[in-house]
Amino acid sequence: MATYPDTATAALLKVRGWIFELAATDPAIGKITETLKWDEPAWLPPSQSGTTIRADWKSKAPDQIVIYVNCQTDLIDRVRSHFEGILQCEGNRAIILPLDRPLPEGPVKTALGWALTYHRDKRKR
Template sequence: MMPPDFATTDVAAKFATYPDKPRQMLLTLRRWIFEIAGDEASVGTLDESLKWGEPAWRPKSGSGITIRADWKEKSPNQVMVFFDCKTDLIDRTRSLLSADLTCEGNRAIILPIDTPLPEAALKTALGWALTYHRDRKAKAS
């Protein structure tokens, strides 16, 4: 499945600022987020925007949290995926997916640009983020 065109010219312009390798990684992450939202997680449509100047995606249904991803000139050898630091998602990622993903603090997954994206682990973590609120409600019932 191909992701939709960029939701806004701001988001498209942001992607155009990235060097080639990080841009390709971020485009892959974006494609996976839309695929998971539509196919695997069934969370419906996503709101795509810039949050704090970074590309961000959030299910319009409210089923999950905002996912942000970015490359920064001050850390040119990595792309980062950010989750809300008030959730347990990074702790869960660290404990269950630490063999494949490196985490920073309680809010970021670090992806070195010189290694292939760990697809299965990343898709798992992204799926958790897209269904975070829905999953918590289901556990509470």
């Protein structure tokens, strides 16, 4: 992130903070492992609770950051159905967050929470 613009770094750090905040407030999520996947920051909850979240900024789309989730989940469909007009999604794996406005904290934290508890919640359905 050292080579990213300040706005992208700040947004990514905000997303990172929300992930750790959500994990700290829900003991069932468990300890988050922070790593790199495909050279992108990634956060892995224990496999029994949730699915991996990645986030990154790319120079070819400099006005946004992207949050990625596993494309084999229904998470992006859920985001589309609950936050149409608030969160922009791409395909079945990405949430696009423009950097020219404040991040929509409530919707983003909800989507992150769904990812962090995906497997746990799936067993309840």
